[in-house]
Structure formats: structure tokens, C-alpha cells
Amino acid sequence: MAVLASGGPARAESSGEQARESFRVVDRRGRQRFLASSSKPPVITGGKTYPADQRQGPDGTYLIFNDGDGNEKGGIVASSVGASLSLDYTNAQAITMATRWEGVHGAAMLEMKHMPDPALPIGQVPAVPPRVQLGCSTVEGAFLVLSDSRGRPRIVLEIDGADNPMIKVLDSQGRVVGQLPDTPAGRHS
Structure with missing residues (x-):
């Protein structure tokens, strides 16, 4: 070189x-x-x-x-x-x-x-949404978000800023269809 x-x-x-x-x-x-x-x-x-x-x-x-x-x-x-x-x-x-x-x-x-169509020139590549996000924040806690091919979150694992754990499964509209625990800590039905 x-x-x-x-x-x-x-x-x-x-x-x-x-x-x-x-x-x-x-x-x-x-x-x-x-x-x-x-x-x-x-x-x-x-x-x-x-x-x-x-x-x-x-x-x-x-x-x-x-x-x-x-x-x-x-x-x-x-x-x-x-x-x-x-x-x-x-x-x-x-x-x-x-x-x-x-x-x-x-x-x-x-x-x-996900990889977009590799034949597309850089100026024609549509926005590529994240499929996996793993993060932590001093304010918001820690999270793992798994999203579908359109970038919509479908499974969310998190421990919020107050150390409360939660697992959520969401439908394509973002509605929670399953959750553990059933009721978020600190809230009662």
C-alpha cells in the first residue's frame, strides 16, 4: 500500500x-x-x-x-x-x-x-429500519427490541429506570397482545 x-x-x-x-x-x-x-x-x-x-x-x-x-x-x-x-x-x-x-x-x-437491495444506488435506498436494538440509558433503563421487516417493534424486553422488568409482545399495529408481568409494577387494575 x-x-x-x-x-x-x-x-x-x-x-x-x-x-x-x-x-x-x-x-x-x-x-x-x-x-x-x-x-x-x-x-x-x-x-x-x-x-x-x-x-x-x-x-x-x-x-x-x-x-x-x-x-x-x-x-x-x-x-x-x-x-x-x-x-x-x-x-x-x-x-x-x-x-x-x-x-x-x-x-x-x-x-x-436488514440489507436493502444491493443494486440500488445510495441515493435511492429507502429508509432501512432497525430489526434489533439493544441499549441502556441512565434515565430509561435497559431494553432489547426485536422488530419486523417494516421496523415495527414486535417483542420488547425492558427493565425501566425504576428497575421494573417487563416483556411485551405487540401486534403489527403496536398493540400489546401479551405481557409479563400482566400488570406493570406500581399500577393496579
Whole structure:
């Protein structure tokens, strides 16, 4: 692999290092294989480059991983309010592990999605709903949500912020059709 650093030097540091806005690793064919950037970079997939404003995610530091064809396959984003690691399908995110925080409150989540039609260009991919969500929050407790192919929650396991456990089975309209315990803690019929 060849290495190419991009983004001109900002200034010389006292240690002799030069500050750069981005750093790229490209292979012998000139295809990007890795990018470290201090701003939101463009998306490279399917042999096309899409502008940075089409990228999901906050402003922050980006580490982008590309396959042998130069297509983006995942990355790490770090901002002042959270961080995430994503692994991608051909034209959409597949798995995202993320954290967010504000003051003394924080949350962490793992989310998995079905693969959309890989022949669709990135701009034509419909919203891909999560099928599995596993998370916890200092306020809301912990949860596991299993959803149908349309993204509708169907099974929810949770321990709320007051440490009350619950399992719910929902129909396609979101109505509870089964629940354990039968009556949520603290409520009586």
C-alpha cells in the first residue's frame, strides 16, 4: 500500500509534528483504503463519491475504512456528545454501536438492520429500519427490541429506570397482545 497524506499543514507544533485536517491511505491503484479526517468527509461507494452533506452523523472526527475497490465499509465517529462504530452493507449501514451523553446522563446502543437491495444506488435506498436494538440509558433503563421487516417493534424486553422488568409482545399495529408481568409494577387494575 502507498500512503498519501492530504489536507495541508496547519502549523508546525513544538514537537516537530505538523497538524493536518485529514490523512488518507491509498493502495497502488490510488483507491482510498483508510481516511482519518477532522471534518465530515464525502461517502465513497459503488465507484461514486457523494458529498459530505449526504453522510449521516455529527461533525467530529471520522475514521473511515474502505474495501479493495475503495468503497466505504464502515467507520468510527467521535464528537463532543457521542461516538459510534458502524459496519456497512454495499449501500447502507448494517450494524451501529453508539454512545451519547449530556451532563450526567448517557446512553449506549447496538442496532442491526436488514440489507436493502444491493443494486440500488445510495441515493435511492429507502429508509432501512432497525430489526434489533439493544441499549441502556441512565434515565430509561435497559431494553432489547426485536422488530419486523417494516421496523415495527414486535417483542420488547425492558427493565425501566425504576428497575421494573417487563416483556411485551405487540401486534403489527403496536398493540400489546401479551405481557409479563400482566400488570406493570406500581399500577393496579
